[in-house]
Amino acid sequence: MKHPYFLNDRIRLRAMEPEDLDVIYEIENEPKGWDISNFTVPYSRYAIKQYMENSQCDMFADKQLRMMIVRRADDVVIGIIDISDFIPMHSRGEVGIVIRREFRGEGYAKDALMLLCDYAFDFLYLKQLTAHIAVDNETSLHLFTSCGFKRCGLLKSWWFLEGGFKDVVLLQRIREA
Secondary structure (H helix, E strand, C coil), rough: CCCCCCCCEEEEECCCCHHHHHHHHHHHHHHHHHHHHHCCCCHHHHHHHHHHCCCCCCCHHHHHEEEEEEECCEEEEEEEEEEEEEEECCCEEEEEECCHHHHHHCHHHHHHHHHHHHHHHHHHHEEEHHHHEEEECCCHHHHHHHHCCEEEEEEEEEEEECCEEEEEEEEECCCCC
């Protein structure tokens, strides 16, 4: 029997809850993440609360899916994983993931990405997932390729980061027939 979609022995993925407001606020307002997320100003707690309240928790209605990554040992939220830019007609979306700094390097991102891919391909029957990663972000490139994503393109001077333009690797994982 297939394992549950949102659960493994170390983590679980779950929908956002009102008590996640402070964690989401912390993650969204980390300036180091703004450059790859196209944000240029901090989010207010009010704006995040409105986003959470207006989410229908339906990927087809919201055109995105946001899941909290929770460590099972102590029920602590350690990160967020998203499918954004969801286009039902083409059965694809873009994956984004962030692990809070103090929990990085422990394999949680791989756990979460594998669970999300299983759900997207085996339950939602998406055709493909994509990711954009800066060419020098070796950690993220390794994460995605270890989870079955393949390099399929290079976007020259795509992101303005740290005072200069950087190339971005386009990766995709296509559901196997």
